[in-house]
Every structure is written in structure tokens, then in C-alpha cells.
Amino acid sequence: MTSRPAARPRRPNFSSGPCAKRPGWTPAALEGAALGRSHRSAAGRAKLRRAIDLTREVLRVPADHRIGIVPASDTGAVEMAMWTMLGPRTVEVAAWEAFGSEWVADALNQLRISPRIHRAPYGALPDLSAIDTRHNDVVFTWNGTAAGVRVPNGDWIAADREGLTICDATSAAFAQPLDWRKLDVVTFSWQKVMGGEAAHGMLVLSPRAVARLESHVPAWPVPKVFRLTRGAKLIEGIFSGETINTPSMLAVEDYLDALGWAQSLGGLDALHARADGNARVIHDWAARTPWIANLAVDPATYSNTGVCLVIADPDVLARGDAAVEAVAKGIVATLADEGVALDIGAYRDAPAGLRIWCGGTVERADLEALTPWLDWAFAAETAKLTRAA
Structure with missing residues (x-):
């Protein structure tokens, strides 16, 4: 029988979400949080704006892309994109694990748009070359959290595409290179790669995604927490720290701490x-x-x-x-x-x-x-x- 090891991991936290806090983290990292303050106060808005600006800096998000903090973690961000942008074109969804299958179910059962579905069993990718990225809208995960399978790159996505690419990147952002030229919507959450706290999602929109939002009226009712436009114009405040609903300023401070740690590395x-x-x-x-x-x-x-x-x-x-x-x-x-x-x-x-x-x-x-x-x-x-x- 294999002998019992003598050495132990210093930190036993290997969860895939919420993930381990950054090395050296203690509750003291949260002492600067704007607790007891309105998220719409000058102090609250400054913290939220700082989170957006640091996200852009660390992830190297192009200057013409909007970044917003949205409700309900990565799931909320993906749902927001699907409910507000899909409809004008044929939709293709790639699913090779649980979360891709969720987006298939959402398209079929909630939006009822009959997407083209590209499935693969756990452990494999579907044939990405079979996806018409030039003419159609595409929904996919960059890294399949439940399968440990990622797309190797964005080469399969057409550079001259007419449709949109909606990318669930929650376990890829900050760990894997994202090809921003090929992605129109990118979503992720704080509690994955950066080890932040749950409930908050990030939504990154290319100019093409903004154009879709401002030119397309969905055929279905859009819940308030998903609405990104008013009067056929983008609600710009969402992308400057004016969140749709009340965020946790404690979680915001924790995310700021993680981003600062990333910069220090x-x-x-x-x-x-x-x-x-x-x-x-x-x-x-x-x-x-x-x-x-x-x-x-x-x-x-x-x-x-x-x-x-x-x-x-x-x-x-x-x-x-x-x-x-x-x-x-x-x-x-x-x-x-x-x-x-x-x-x-x-x-x-x-x-x-x-x-x-x-x-x-x-x-x-x-x-x-x-x-x-x-x-x-x-x-x-x-x-x-x-x-x-």
C-alpha cells in the first residue's frame, strides 16, 4: 500500500468556484470597502468605476469595448446577452459539457429560437469548423468548466463575420489568452480565476455587440435586470459603474484586491x-x-x-x-x-x-x-x- 505522505498542501482549497483566494489574502484586504454607503454615492461609484478600469487594464480589453458589472454572476451575464441580442440571425450553440448545455436549453425552451446545436461528449470538442461563424450568431464557452476542455484558440471564428460571437469565458478569463478581435460578447465572474466572491458578473461588449443592441428589439419580454438599452440606445451608465441593481461593496473591494494582486505579479x-x-x-x-x-x-x-x-x-x-x-x-x-x-x-x-x-x-x-x-x-x-x- 502507498505510504501516507508527510507533507501537506499549505492551503487545501482546490474548488472550481468559488476558487481559492489569492496567496496571502486575509480579511484585512477588505478594510477599505465602502460599507454602509450607497453604491450610487461618489465613493461607491468610484469603487465600481475602478473595478471596471482595472479589469480593462489587467485583461487588456480593447479601448472601444464596454465593460459592465451585472447581476447574477457569469450566468446572468450570458443570459443578458442571449435575451437582448439573439433573434435577427440563425443561432449556433456549441455544447460539450453542462454549461454549454444550459445555453442550448435556454435558446430552445425560453427564447424558442431553434438553434443549430453542436454537441460533443464530455472530454471532446464538437467540430468547430462546422459552425458558420461568418453568417450566424454563435454561443459557446471558451473553457468548459465541468469538462476541463477548452478551445485552443479563436482561429475557427471568421474575422469578417456578420453575426455575433457570445463567449462564456468565466473559467478562462485571466488564465487563458482571449482573442478579443474574434469575440463580441465576453462574460465572466469574479469568483473563478481571480478568487473573488460570488453574485457579480462581468459583461464585455464589442462595438458590433453595441450596434446589435441598438438596432434590435427582441421578440420576447426582457426582464428589467437584463435590459441594456433605453429608447434604442445603450444605457451607458452600466458601463461606467452605475449597476442595474445593488452590488455588494464588500465583494467589489475583494475584486479590487485581486486585481491589484494581479498587477503586483x-x-x-x-x-x-x-x-x-x-x-x-x-x-x-x-x-x-x-x-x-x-x-x-x-x-x-x-x-x-x-x-x-x-x-x-x-x-x-x-x-x-x-x-x-x-x-x-x-x-x-x-x-x-x-x-x-x-x-x-x-x-x-x-x-x-x-x-x-x-x-x-x-x-x-x-x-x-x-x-x-x-x-x-x-x-x-x-x-x-x-x-x-
């Missing part, structure tokens, strides 16, 4: 390098470890944030799905009980396995300390199977 390149280095620890370990495998089938699509893994041991697989699920859940429970790794179970709709967050707020040394514990926990769980047999 060297900005976007440093964040990308941290995520790449972190993910490499897990990908390399999986490549040399017979009992585990990457859920993603093509290394070119491996995520560097939410790395998803499945049991590959032949003896466990031979015992059937129930044994595979028991081993995976046993590893998750054992390491949580040990205080070694928290929240590393696969997403509820994904194949049974593990999901380990490797974004920039995680320390590489903690991931290196984690892998021996994964081997130890697997050995313990398979021993249980043997005894049960």
Missing part, C-alpha cells in the same frame, strides 16, 4: 504563467500515473484551470460504474476529511472523477504536495474494494 502574462505551471503539475502527474487519466482526450484542449480527471485503473473499471463512482467519491471524501484537498469532486453532471482547480490564485507547491495524497487515497479506496469483494 506583472499582470496578465504572470497570471497565465501561474495557471500554466499549476496545470502542468497535474497533467504531468496524470500522464505518469496509471490509475488516473485526463477527461480531455486531446492535449491541445487541456484546460489550465479546472483540470478534470477520471479513474483509469483497469481493475476498478472492470468492476463497473458503481465501483468507479465509489472510488472517486471515496478519494474526495478521504482527502476532505484529512484537510488535504477540499471540493475536488467532479461536477455533478460530469463523469465520475476529480476536478482540481489550477488557476493563478493556487500555489504550485500545494499542487505538488497534493499528488502523493491522491495516490495514497486511491490505494486506500481500492483496498476497500478488495476487502468488500
Whole structure:
């Protein structure tokens, strides 16, 4: 049996959302929050505007793109884009995991626009070349949070497109290069790669997206929290810190702290390098470890944030799905009980396995300390199977 490791991760937080806080974070980081103040006060507006400006600076968002803080996290931002912009053109939706499937369901069941659907099983991408990005509107996730599969780049998107691209980038922004020339709507949330707190989404609009908003009236009623125009003109205040509903100024302060930390590292390149280095620890370990495998089938699509893994041991697989699920859940429970790794179970709709967050707020040394514990926990769980047999 694999011996019990001596070293432990200093921080056991490997959740895929809300993600680990930035290294060194303490509640003292929130002392400057505009608590007890209206978000419409000069102090509140300044904080919100600063969050937008720093987002632009760190993510290198083009100057002609609008950035807004919107309700309901990344989900709210994606829904807002779909409900206000879709309709004039054929819609194509790519779905290879849970969240892409949500956008398919929304288009079919709520907006009832009968999109062209491009599906792939967990672990693979659909044929992106089959998507007509030149003529149609496209909704897709850049990084499939529940599958650990990302699009490798934006080369498949037409530069001379007539439709819009709506990109759910919540587990990609700040960790993976986004091709802003190819993206008209980009959404993400604070609680993913930057380790912020939940409930707030970010909506980034290209000039083409703004033109759509100002020229298109949806055929369906648009809820107040989704409305981005008034009198066929963009509500500019949303993109200068005048939020649609009341934000948490505590969460705003936390996001500002995370952005300041990113700048102190060297900005976007440093964040990308941290995520790449972190993910490499897990990908390399999986490549040399017979009992585990990457859920993603093509290394070119491996995520560097939410790395998803499945049991590959032949003896466990031979015992059937129930044994595979028991081993995976046993590893998750054992390491949580040990205080070694928290929240590393696969997403509820994904194949049974593990999901380990490797974004920039995680320390590489903690991931290196984690892998021996994964081997130890697997050995313990398979021993249980043997005894049960």
C-alpha cells in the first residue's frame, strides 16, 4: 500500500468556484470597502468605476469595448446577452459539457429560437469548423468548466463575420489568452480565476455587440435586470459603474484586491504563467500515473484551470460504474476529511472523477504536495474494494 505522505498542501482549497483566494489574502484586504454607503454615492461609484478600469487594464480589453458589472454572476451575464441580442440571425450553440448545455436549453425552451446545436461528449470538442461563424450568431464557452476542455484558440471564428460571437469565458478569463478581435460578447465572474466572491458578473461588449443592441428589439419580454438599452440606445451608465441593481461593496473591494494582486505579479502574462505551471503539475502527474487519466482526450484542449480527471485503473473499471463512482467519491471524501484537498469532486453532471482547480490564485507547491495524497487515497479506496469483494 502507498505510504501516507508527510507533507501537506499549505492551503487545501482546490474548488472550481468559488476558487481559492489569492496567496496571502486575509480579511484585512477588505478594510477599505465602502460599507454602509450607497453604491450610487461618489465613493461607491468610484469603487465600481475602478473595478471596471482595472479589469480593462489587467485583461487588456480593447479601448472601444464596454465593460459592465451585472447581476447574477457569469450566468446572468450570458443570459443578458442571449435575451437582448439573439433573434435577427440563425443561432449556433456549441455544447460539450453542462454549461454549454444550459445555453442550448435556454435558446430552445425560453427564447424558442431553434438553434443549430453542436454537441460533443464530455472530454471532446464538437467540430468547430462546422459552425458558420461568418453568417450566424454563435454561443459557446471558451473553457468548459465541468469538462476541463477548452478551445485552443479563436482561429475557427471568421474575422469578417456578420453575426455575433457570445463567449462564456468565466473559467478562462485571466488564465487563458482571449482573442478579443474574434469575440463580441465576453462574460465572466469574479469568483473563478481571480478568487473573488460570488453574485457579480462581468459583461464585455464589442462595438458590433453595441450596434446589435441598438438596432434590435427582441421578440420576447426582457426582464428589467437584463435590459441594456433605453429608447434604442445603450444605457451607458452600466458601463461606467452605475449597476442595474445593488452590488455588494464588500465583494467589489475583494475584486479590487485581486486585481491589484494581479498587477503586483506583472499582470496578465504572470497570471497565465501561474495557471500554466499549476496545470502542468497535474497533467504531468496524470500522464505518469496509471490509475488516473485526463477527461480531455486531446492535449491541445487541456484546460489550465479546472483540470478534470477520471479513474483509469483497469481493475476498478472492470468492476463497473458503481465501483468507479465509489472510488472517486471515496478519494474526495478521504482527502476532505484529512484537510488535504477540499471540493475536488467532479461536477455533478460530469463523469465520475476529480476536478482540481489550477488557476493563478493556487500555489504550485500545494499542487505538488497534493499528488502523493491522491495516490495514497486511491490505494486506500481500492483496498476497500478488495476487502468488500
